[in-house]
Amino acid sequence: MSIEVKGLNKKFGDFVALDDVNVTIPTGQLTALLGPSGGGKSTLLRIIAGLEKADTGSVTIEGNEATHLPAQKRNVGFVFQHYAVFKHMTVAKNVAFGLEIRKRPKDEIEHRVQELLKLVHLSQFSHRLPSQLSGGQRQRMALARALAVEPSVLLLDEPFGALDAKVRKELRDWLRRLHDDVHVTTVFVTHDQEEALEVADEIVVINEGRVEQVGTPDQLYDEPANDFVMSFLGEVTHLGGVSLRPHDIELETSPMLAGAVEGTVSRLVRIGFEVRLHVLTVDGDEVSVVVTRAHARSLQLQEGSTVWLTPAAGATVVPRMATAV
């Protein structure tokens, strides 16, 4: 196991950032730390990197006790949300920095820098200054810089958070492909569930300083441990006493199934191929339901229609939390 975190606690004043966190991150995989802002995931990443000190608990990297090791000695690559470029150095110099610190021979550094710039598709920019690059290019440069020192783990803190949606999507795909080539153990922090589901091999869901669930994207989506994980990974609605996804609700215009809940369509919005409905049930719940356009048309649904709702067979269903509204 590449990174082992045990019993980690961290407070900033009265604010509890991490509350007894235990996580094991497997070697060679791409792991996402997913959760809402302020949930403690960045703090966890920074503690692993040695940029922040935990109050209690231990961190082991590749079997080496790292809890009291300074950031300089941990051999981790760190990529920051806002790139953290050395703005007075050229792209090539930025990438070479870690190797120069390690006093490698000049020709070896030059060779390695060229290799890395090729890997991140920045070869033709090696003599530019970072200010002459776009955001996406800067982040690729920062990634090359972190990879230059052959880190045992690569840590990325919201790496695409400062980029616009299109570049973000491109870089996300590119990171996945890069990881398939380089195979370095990678942990990245994100608050974007789509990003985590799409890129990661494994996801650690963190909320309010605690680990809510660890699993593959499929496990998390299909078997969420609780209401929070379920609602964070996708849209959720409540029917009767349970939480479930709006597209997992069976909708009929007559009471065919036992236990079906009767309601009235209060709002109907068509978005492309899907139709979103708000159904006001006789119990007073407002339930959102998503059906395909064809299905909606075949049932001749419109605002005011009376419908009967049941959870679909095989739907992911989680008991509703008392606090959830």
Place this chain on the structure above:
Amino acid sequence: MIWFSALVLIPLMAVVVTAIDGGWDVFWSTVTNGQTAAAIKLTVFTALGVTVVNVFMGTLIAWVLVRDRFWGKSVLEVMIDIPFALPTIVAGLVLLSLYGNDSPVGIDIANQRPAVFLAFLFVTLPFVVRMVQPVLEELDRDVEEAAASLGASRFTTFRRIVLPSLAPAITAGAALSFARGVSEYGSLVLLSGNLPFKTEVTSVRILSSIENDNVPAAAAVATVLLVISLAVIVLLNVIQRRVAARG
């Protein structure tokens, strides 16, 4: 450009013209006059010394003000500006009463060269601090963290990452500090005693020339100072480029 000319260039030209008007002989005999030469030497070297001290101490103070938290920080923040706000003659009085003949702290440097140094130091303290501080505040901490995670020690990070970013501000502060030192009058006249060959500085020398109706001599000294100041500013610029390029 017209504005700049009217305010700066024309008066500067006038000084140079006046100096040349007296003829080369007058100019040369004035600046090679023993007393004048001593004053110029004292002023320039003291100003240079003070500038060096300010570069180190000013950067250090700015660093502490930005990066450290301690009790009384906001008070110190305000106090830094006192040499700016105080009329220089008041500063002179303060220095005289503290380091003069009846010094309450037992340090009597009245009529000695350290008095000039001290007076320069007092009035130039804020320059480097105030130039460096905002730049340091703007500096991203994650850039230093990035350097640390790449294995750079704190010293290497400072030398290769932080210093090149601060270099322009330090240079600007140093230039201001040197210029102010060279031109200082009020804060040192009381404590230094203005003894010829010992503690007399150029501004005092210029004033006494004018009082003796010897305007060309005053202009000659002023021109020499002008050239020296220009040279120092150019030199500082070269140093700054070197430091900034070192990364």
